[in-house]
Amino acid sequence: MELSRDLSPQFKALLEPLRKHFTPYRFCWVLTGISYLIAWNRGIALLYAVVALTLAALLLSHVLAWANMRGLRVIRDRAVAPAPGETPLLRYRLRAPGRRHFLLIDEPQLATVTGTMIAQFDRETVIERELGELHRGVYPLSTLHVSSAYPFGLFSREREVVQKPHKLVVYPRLHDVLRLPEPLVQAHTADAEAVLQRRRGWEEFAGVREQRPGESLKHVHWRASARQNQLMVKEYEALDVPGMLIVLPQQRGFECGTVPHSCFEYAIELAVSLTRAACHAGHPVHCVSYGKRERQLHLAAHTTEMSPMLEWFAHATPDGTVQLTEAVARARHKFAHPGWLVTFRHDGDALDIGRHGARHLDFTFAAQSFREPHAEKTDSYVNVSLSVVRYHVTCHASLPTLFL
Secondary structure, X not given: OOHHXXXXXXXXXXXHHHHHHOOHHXXXXXXXXXXXXXXXXXXXXXXXXXXXXXXHHHHHHHHHHHHHHOOOEEEEOOOEOOOOOOOOEEEEEEEEEEEEEEEEEEOOOOOOOOOEEEEEEEEEEEEEEXXXXXXXXXXXXXXXXXXXXXXXXXXXXXXXXOOXXXXXXXXXXXXXXXXXXXXXXXXXXXXXXXXXXXXXXXEEEEEEEEOOOOOOXXXXXXXXXXXXXXXXXXXXXXXXXXXXXXXXXXXXXXXXXXOOEEHHHHHHHXXXXXXXXXXXXXXXXXXXXXXXXXXXXXXXXXXXXXXXXXXXXXXXXXXXXXXXXXXXXXXXXXXXXXXXXXXXXXXXXXXXXXXXXXXXXXXXXXXXXXXXXXXXXOOOEXXXXXXXXXXXXXXXXXXXXXXX
């Protein structure tokens, strides 16, 4: 049990410099110096014994910590990119000439993750570490630190171990969208007819996928089947099927709150959940964001492979300067007449997008509740009008309940 758990934050802040600088190692040296001075001045033999024992403990701490690190090899296997809803995993392989005790492996690039403690192993072992503390994002991994304070915890010997650099990608959380609002399809159908005049067909090639049981061989993509060593079929996208256009806000200042409970992280989770729901319901999805550079994601209807979509959202960062109204105008210019238009904004931000002919899913975040999450809580709610469905989202809201 941590004794400082019930202390006030102000008192903890006063104790922090003392805790940082007054370590057990320094305490032993201070004790040795004071004991020696008193013994030399007063001639107390018992204090000479205290000095000798303390010096012996310090010497053993140095020697055994060095011996514990001698010949040690640590290799980090490539971090396992988790499936949606699973915890990312790190795996370490350790080798040493003999038995080793109380080693700590620390990842300096993962600031929110505590070190991995290994109590004991003999010659070789494999350690797996779940990274439940990590939230959505991309984490570059290169060197790692290995330290040992064996046997007394007085002195710690540390070594930097160079590893092959790679990136750990943590996917955003997915929520079940039980019910999508009905799209507005009139403008989209008219646009599909115009496209039909140019292409002379109601469908366009969207990609390939695995053949489902009972499907005809008429649309088998033989070249892709040969590469994948399994039957792959061509997938087409009907031009008269309404699509979803998601404009992801990446302007600076939108990330109000503290990760993972921030406006930006909530917007990511809502966007990725809506994308999956629309694809599974048989609708194409376009996602557009304007950060340091413009990023686009297009998913065909009935897409089942979600990894590219999850990776696209995992790389999103609020580093842009394009405001929401301008971002929506640019996105609508590229993808005209969607069935749904999805936007995210703070509750105090104005949004002027004019007539758009789509079902507008407008997510407004109560910015004050994210800035002060411990203040009096208000509930999230949904307002439905003729063409706009407005979701009012507060901090710590249950996002799946918005779509009941």
